[in-house]
Amino acid sequence: MISHDLWSVQIPILEKIIRTVLVYALVLLLFRFAGKRGLANLNTFDFVVMFLLSNVVQNAIIGADNSLLGGVIGAVTLVAVNAGMNRWVASDARAERLLEGTATTLVSDGAFVPGALRRLALRTSEIEHAVRVQNGDSIEEVADARLEPGGQLIVTLKEADQTATHSDVQAIQARLAAIEELLATLAARGGKQP
Numbered sequence: 001m002i003s004h005d006l007w008s009v010q011i012p013i014l015e016k017i018i019r020t021v022l023v024y025a026l027v028l029l030l031f032r033f034a035g036k037r038g039l040a041n042l043n044t045f046d047f048v049v050m051f052l053l054s055n056v057v058q059n060a061i062i063g064a065d066n067s068l069l070g071g072v073i074g075a076v077t078l079v080a081v082n083a084g085m086n087r088w089v090a091s092d093a094r095a096e097r098l099l100e101g102t103a104t105t106l107v108s109d110g111a112f113v114p115g116a117l118r119r120l121a122l123r124t125s126e127i128e129h130a131v132r133v134q135n136g137d138s139i140e141e142v143a144d145a146r147l148e149p150g151g152q153l154i155v156t157l158k159e160a161d162q163t164a165t166h167s168d169v170q171a172i173q174a175r176l177a178a179i180e181e182l183l184a185t186l187a188a189r190g191g192k193q194p
Contacts, residue, residue, distance in 0.1 A: 010065040013073060020077040023057045028085075032099060100149035107145035110158070120147060131155055135163050 009016065061074050089096045104116050106127055117124065124139075131142055134155045143158045164172075 007067060007069050009067050009070045009073065011063045011070070015063070016061075016065065016070055016073050017077050019063060020061050020074050021081055023060050024078060024081050027053070027057065028099070032101070096149075103146040103148050103154075105144065105146050106153075107139055107142045107155075109144075110140040110142055112139065116147075122147070127153070131157075 062070060085099070089099055104120060105113055106116050106120075106122065107113065112124060112127070117127075127145060128139060130145070130153045131137075131139060134157070136142060136155065136157050141157050143156045145153065145155045147153055
C-alpha cells in the first residue's frame with residue numbers, strides 16, 4: 001500500500017515555492033559575499049561547508065513536508081529560479097556585476113598585488129602553481145593575472161615569455177627558407193656575393 005504522504009503536499013504549494021526561492025537567494029548572497037576564492041579552489045574546508053550547507057537549508061526549503069510531490073515542487077522551483085537567474089545575468093551587465101562581481105587583479109607586471117591576495121584569502125603558492133600550469137616559470141614572467149567572478153584564474157604572460165604560436169613558427173620557417181634559398185644561390189655562384 002502506498003503512503004498518503006507520498007502525494008499529499010503537507011504545506012501550501014505557494015509557501016513551498018516561496019521557501020525555496022528565499023533559501024536560493026540566501027545561499028546566492030552567502031556565496032557572493034564569501035568571494036570568488038570559494039569558487040576558484042575548493043579545499044577540504046570548503047567541501048565540508050558545501051555538504052553541511054545543503055543539510056542545514058534542507059528543512060528551510062521543505063518545512064514539515066516529506067511528500068514526494070513536495071520534493072518535486074521544490075526541485076522544479078530551484079531549477080526554474082536558477083535558469084531564470086542565469087538568463088538574467090547573461091542579458092544584463094548590471095545584474096552580472098551585482099550578482100557575480102568583477103575580476104580582481106592578483107599580479108600586475110610581474111609583482112603580486114598584496115591587498116587583493118589578502119582580500120581573497122589566496123596564497124602566493126596557489127598563484128605560482130597557476131603560472132606553471134600555463135607554461136610560465138615564475139611570477140616575474142606574468143604581465144597580468146586576474147581572478148574572474150566565476151573563480152577562473154586567468155594568467156597572461158609577458159610577450160617575451162609567452163610560448164610560440166603557430167603563426168610564430170610559420171614566420172620562422174619562412175625566414176629559414178629564405179636564408180636557405182640565399183645560401184643555395186651563393187653556393188651556386190661559387191660563394192661570390194652579388
